[in-house]
Amino acid sequence: MGEVISEGDDVLIYLSGDKRWLITVKADKRIHTHAGYIECSSILGKRYGDAVKTNLGRTFWLLKPTIEDYVLKCERKTQVVYPKDMGLIVAKTGLASGSIVVEAGTGSGALTMFLANIVKPNGHVYSIEVKEEFLDVARRNLKRSRLLDYVTLSLGDASQGFGVSEADAAILDVGDPWRFVEAAWRALKGSGKIVSISPTMNQVEKTCEAMFRVGFADVECVEVLVRGLQVKTGATRPATRMVGHTAYITFARKVLGGEKTLKEGVAESMDVVSDEEG
Numbered sequence: 001m002g003e004v005i006s007e008g009d010d011v012l013i014y015l016s017g018d019k020r021w022l023i024t025v026k027a028d029k030r031i032h033t034h035a036g037y038i039e040c041s042s043i044l045g046k047r048y049g050d051a052v053k054t055n056l057g058r059t060f061w062l063l064k065p066t067i068e069d070y071v072l073k074c075e076r077k078t079q080v081v082y083p084k085d086m087g088l089i090v091a092k093t094g095l096a097s098g099s100i101v102v103e104a105g106t107g108s109g110a111l112t113m114f115l116a117n118i119v120k121p122n123g124h125v126y127s128i129e130v131k132e133e134f135l136d137v138a139r140r141n142l143k144r145s146r147l148l149d150y151v152t153l154s155l156g157d158a159s160q161g162f163g164v165s166e167a168d169a170a171i172l173d174v175g176d177p178w179r180f181v182e183a184a185w186r187a188l189k190g191s192g193k194i195v196s197i198s199p200t201m202n203q204v205e206k207t208c209e210a211m212f213r214v215g216f217a218d219v220e221c222v223e224v225l226v227r228g229l230q231v232k233t234g235a236t237r238p239a240t241r242m243v244g245h246t247a248y249i250t251f252a253r254k255v256l257g258g259e260k261t262l263k264e265g266v267a268e269s270m271d272v273v274s275d276e277e278g
């Protein structure tokens with residue numbers, strides 16, 4: 001019949017479209033919205049999927065928050081990675097429960113939350129951020145989404161190293177990712193995945209060059225475009241507005257072997273930074 005909502009549980013109270021609030025249920029709390037208020041006490045004992053009415057008689061649905069809800073509702077002090085990009089990162093890296101991930105920089109921790117949710121309960125995310133104020137924001141977001149146990153947050157310059165070896169994936173979301181490629185190589189196990197997230201093409205070029213030079217193969221760069229549909233009987237069509245650009249995402253896999261092998265490999269593959277055609 002579904003999970004019963006208790007004191008301290010998180011609930012997404014949903015009216016329509018972007019009219020949605022992520023709340024933690026506390027018996028003595030009142031949630032104010034433009035459509036009236038809801039007494040939290042009236043939510044207790046209901047199930048996820050049930051409805052609740054405001055004092056003005058408007059119906060809200062009580063939904064169980066997903067990781068996307070936590071990401072979209074998180075406190076933001078930096079640019080954050082969008083869920084559309086996060087999805088592809090997980091598909092391409094093959095991350096799963098038990099995986100070990102290193103990340104530079106943590107920023108607001110939006111991507112960290114998503115990664116922790118994938119690798120929990122036996123995996124771990126080691127995330128390094130150079131600015132303490134952002135680490136505090138990330139810590140709050142991870143606590144709010146109940147994922148802090150699966151993450152180690154550190155203050156420092158990740159280009160100097162991650163302090164981890166044999167990681168399954170290294171994620172770079174910094175302005176100058178090419179400076180972090182060597183540290184990522186050292187942190188990864190053979191064939192481990194590196195992912196770099198950058199808004200501009202010149203960052204991509206420099207990062208791909210560094211990847212080939214340091215020891216990565218199967219380098220691929222993509223952009224994810226998501227267009228919503230307006231669904232209306234007899235008039236369904238693409239939405240007028242969409243997010244035009246967030247980031248280019250570069251993926252590659254760590255390769256081993258001596259300098260000579262690497263040089264030969266680079267010569268063969270340098271001009272094959274491609275899309276999904278092949």
Ligand SMILES: C[S@@+](CC[C@H](N)C(=O)[O-])C[C@H]1O[C@@H](n2cnc3c(N)ncnc32)[C@H](O)[C@@H]1O
Nearest residue numbers: 080081105107108109110111129130157158173
């Ligand atoms: C775009 S934000 C990351 C956003 C994050 N991925 C998210 O989804 O919330 C980039 C972050 O990298 C951090 N950064 C820049 N240089 C760094 C370095 N050398 N070591 C660690 N973090 C660094 C910045 O302070 C900033 O917080």
